[in-house]
Amino acid sequence: MKATIRWAGDVKFEAESGSGHTVTIDGPPDHGGKNQGVRPMELMLLGVGGCSSFDVMHILKKSRQDVTGCVAEVEAERVDEVPAVFKSIHLHFIVTGRALKEAQVKRAVELSAEKYCSASIMLGKAGVDITHSYEIHEAAE
Structure with missing residues (x-):
């Protein structure tokens, strides 16, 4: 994997992934940014x-x-010191469908958490408390 990050003035950067997609990164005004992109921790x-x-x-x-x-709703808490690393992350999945089996949804969330999601597993190994929950909604006809 590769990425290129180009400075675009002040505290703004254009990030390009190895697959050719771009994301704008910028800081808040109180840190010299203009709020024109996501923050790095976001x-x-x-x-x-x-x-x-x-x-x-x-x-x-x-x-x-x-x-x-x-839909995955993700919330994080950061420590109150520098570096302001993540202390905890909670992922809440809202899964909608027709006649979904709760056991299958639960298993999918657990497998992601315990075996497949490289990002959350890596952060968990670094000491971030990562939790998961889910809810199931029946699709409207």
Whole structure:
């Protein structure tokens, strides 16, 4: 994997992934930014949520669940010192579909947490307390 981060003035950067996608990173005004992009730590949180969501959906589709939607709400708490690393992260999945089996949803979330999500497992090994929960909604007809 590779990435390129280019300074774009003040505390703004254009980040390009090895696959050619770009993201704007910027700081808050009180740190010299103009709020024109995500903060670096927000980007890490998005990565954890995206990685785990990818896993959950892949596992549910593979188990032939009729999923019509999946939302991951991710909340993090940071320590009150420098470096302000993550202290805890909670991922809450809202899975919508037709006749979803709770055991399959639970298993998908657990497998992502314990075996597949590289991002959350890496942060967990670094001491971040990572928790998961889910809820299931029946899809509207």
